[in-house]
Amino acid sequence: MSTWSVALLGSLLALVLVLIAWPVGMVLASGVVFVLAVVRWPVLLPLGLILSVPLQDVVRFSFGGIAITTTQAFILLAILLGPLIVLRRPTRLFYPGIAVATTALIAIQVLSLGIAQNTLYAVATIYRWTAALLAFLLIIHLVESRRSVVVLGVGLVIAALGEVAFGTLQSALGLAPPSFAISGGWYRAYGTFGQPNPFAGYLEMVGLWLAALALWSARLAQRLWGRYRRVRLGGFLRSRSTRRAAIGATVLASVLVAGALASLSGIVLSFSRGAWLGTSAGLVTFVLLAPRRLRRSVLVVGAVIVGVLAIGGWSELPVAVRERVTQLVNYGRPFDVRDVQLTDANWAIVERMAHWQAAWAMFLDHPFTGVGAGNFSVRFPDYSPHPLFRIARGHAHNYYLHALAELGIPGLLAYLAVFALALLLAVRVWCTRHNEFDRALAGGALAVTTAIMVHNLVENLHELHLSMQLFSAWALVWRAQAGWGTKREAI
Structure with missing residues (x-):
């Protein structure tokens, strides 16, 4: 985009902000900027659509007395722009099973x-x-590059951290309806979703997916640091690119791990019995997919935990946790x-x-x-x-x-x-x-x-x-x- 085009666009956005009352003017200006960005980088459309899910009831726009959530605005934009962008691309169309x-x-x-x-x-x-x-x-x-997926992963980490931080405040400070109260003065976390179960379900989908990417990035960082130690023998400057890649992979792994752990913490604070059961099933899936040596180690650790619970550790758990687990067993009858x-x-x-x-x-x-x-x-x-x-x-x-x-x-x-x-x-x-x-x-x-x-x-x-x-x-x-x-x- 040329300098004159940028100047013209800036002038038009300024006029929108001045002539149209807030917040409608700000919304329209932001929408124009995002549409132009999508035209330049089409991958922003699906990424924005997915990342809008936890914000759908946080930010609402009102047009002519009709309230539109953030996600609904992105869906409308996807309906209008999506077919145009996809059809003008040289790649063929797909419609999988x-x-x-x-x-x-x-x-x-x-x-x-x-x-x-x-x-x-x-x-x-x-x-x-x-x-x-x-x-x-x-x-x-x-979404045609792995790098775009990494960008989505980082965005989901931010979303998970925000949800869990908000949910922790709700749980600890009692910022929740009386029906969400549990033993010990705590409340069930529900984030921006209004209910603990969808809050926990969202964190299930995000946290387990981030955990898989975290394992990949950790292994990548390990390999890159090993390569760096070998290349470093040839000189500090010669190993610069490898060192940067290793640092980047380490930072990415740390960010993804933080997102996965935060998601699991939020699931615990939701006190959603179904989410606890579903997350356990997801973690078991990871164990089954793990290499044999790691799988055996995890099974040994699991057996030790079960043994500790059986010989008295169960009674040491918080009352609220024991009550929820007991109720989960009763629900299955x-x-x-x-x-x-x-x-x-x-x-x-x-x-x-x-x-x-x-x-x-x-x-x-x-x-x-x-x-x-x-x-x-x-x-x-x-x-x-x-x-x-x-x-x-x-x-x-x-x-x-x-x-x-x-x-x-x-x-x-x-x-x-x-x-x-x-x-x-x-x-x-x-x-x-x-x-x-x-x-x-x-x-x-x-x-x-x-x-x-x-x-x-x-x-x-x-x-x-x-x-x-x-x-x-x-x-x-x-x-x-x-x-x-x-x-x-x-x-």
């Missing part, structure tokens, strides 16, 4: 509009899944809520089981069509087996039952197909690619997918655009399989 399965799931949701009692709820569900598909397609077409005397102690368990049984009843009445996308809460009063539970908590507390209730057998099969194809893709890349960075992306995606599949047994992690974060991990694995447009020797 994950996209096909997701399209089939969306098509089933669209067909369910005919039976949905509340069409707006159905459209909202379709919109969220379409946004996830859009993020997937933009990443596989516009099915029972008929109509045969239970409701008390303060079992209220949460009975409420969750009532949602499960209502979802199953919806499926039995509508096995092939369901009650319509997004309409579980609408139909819940008609199917709740307990007279005290007539208002749904938004979902069935088990996404597999939720899919059966809303979309029937075809919807569940399409949903499972999406995850099956994602797992197969990650396993294929892990087994066939020799580049450690690509294998790290595959390992991170495997851990994240496993964690979400387990966590979804007691939760719905496809709200609040969390699916965009999940689909981004899958898209990067597909990109690694297809090959990168720009390859860096250091990566």
Whole structure:
């Protein structure tokens, strides 16, 4: 861009800021700058879309009385600019199996509009899944270098640190609703997501993925320092480039480790039983993928921890932790809520089981069509087996039952197909690619997918655009399989 163009652009932005009232003028000026940046660097579009997820309820814009979240603004921008940018590029278009399965799931949701009692709820569900598909397609077409993935990783570290810092303040200072209170005067952290479970789900998706990249960057730093020690024998100046690369890899590894550890800390502070279970499943996936020697060491350490807990260490854990773990075990025992005397102690368990049984009843009445996308809460009063539970908590507390209730057998099969194809893709890349960075992306995606599949047994992690974060991990694995447009020797 020439000097005159920059001067003209600066003048126009200044006029916008002066003539249009704040904050609309600032928003428009920022939007213009970002659009121009996207035209110059298209990769900013999918990266901005993914990084906007934790900010969606923090920054809102109001136009004509309509409130638009940050993520919705990025989605609108992606819809308008994405096709134009992708179509004008010389590379051919791709539509992988994950996209096909997701399209089939969306098509089933669209067909369910005919039976949905509340069409707006159905459209909202379709919109969220379409946004996830859009993020997937933009990443596989516009993220063409490993360096862009590293930039995304650093951005996610910043997002994770911000979320956990905010969540820690909420937990320690009691900046939360009374219902989030737990033993010991602590409160469940919920960050910018409004609820502890989606907060923990987001950190699951981010933290496990960052952990995989952290392991890769740590090994890279180790190799580079070894190379530096050899090259250093030839002179200080001669080893300058290797030294810089080693320092850069060390700094990157430290940043990624900080993001991963912060995410795990936030998951603990959320006191989300489902997140604890899902994260454990993700960590087990890492252990299974680890080299044999490391895997044995981890198993030995795990056995020692179990032994310590068995001989009395369990009683030394904080009361809040022991209570949450005990409740998690109780949640796994099915029972008929109509045969239970409701008390303060079992209220949460009975409420969750009532949602499960209502979802199953919806499926039995509508096995092939369901009650319509997004309409579980609408139909819940008609199917709740307990007279005290007539208002749904938004979902069935088990996404597999939720899919059966809303979309029937075809919807569940399409949903499972999406995850099956994602797992197969990650396993294929892990087994066939020799580049450690690509294998790290595959390992991170495997851990994240496993964690979400387990966590979804007691939760719905496809709200609040969390699916965009999940689909981004899958898209990067597909990109690694297809090959990168720009390859860096250091990566």
